[in-house]
Amino acid sequence: MAQPDSRPNGDTPSNEVNDEDFIIELTEQTLTVDATVARLADPGCGAFVTFIGTVRNEHHGRAVERLDYTAYAPMAELEMRKIAHELASRWPIRQLAILHRLGRLEIGEASIVIVLALPHRKESFEALQFAIDRFKETVPIWKKEHFTDGDVQWVEGS
Amino acid sequence: MRVDILLFASLQDRAGSDTVSVELDDSATVADLIEQVSQQFPDLRERLGQVRVAVDQEFRPLDYPVTEDVEIALIPPVSGG
DSSP states (O other): OOOOOTTSSSSOOTTTOOOGGGOOOOOOOOOOOHHHHHTTTTTOOOOOEEEEEESSSSSSSSEEEEEEEOOOHHHHHHHHHHHHHHHHHHSOSSSSEEEEEEEEEEEOOEEEEEEESSSSSSSSSHHHHHHHHHHHOOOOOOEEETTTTTEEEEEOOO | OOOEEEEOHHHHHTTSEEEEEEEETOOOBBHHHHHHHHHHHHHHHHTGOEEEEETTTTTEEETTTTOTTEEEEEEOOOOOO
């Protein structure tokens, strides 16, 4: 975790933040932003930034019917937690949630929800960008596409 | 030593199993492990160039030593998020 130093707007990086402030989950339940934000309700935070990744109806021009997501679950949770620690050490994040869904997903459903809660919006978007970009590099989760033509294919690499 | 290796995604489909087993020298490295898998499981061979290896749920480089009581997984390029 970062050492305390003062920032222009008076916030310190969150070396007080610890694992209890991170919601890190793999779940087969439907993900929603509202439910996730509600879990992070923190009256000291004035900025909540959210990312939702959703299932698209096409992949490289081919029509997709649905997706399956699988994970190397224990390692995925570890890698997600590493991302959380790095986020909290680089930005003044008070609480965060990183949730990924596993199993069968239909078009339009959310595969991932990331919510970061900060005192102010400064740098919050940059932190969120880092979170999803890093997630897509390191977390051992894979999607399998079921195309409308009946073909089924693992996506390996983004 | 005999080591079990967890497989995921396309590797799992190709092997028809979520685990394979190989025999390695006691001084083997991650590179040796990949080589052994490649020789023993030709159906996996063409995907092995792109995998990362996790030892006890941490990505490790090719020269990392493999020992008997660790959890090893072959991680194809990920596509979550």
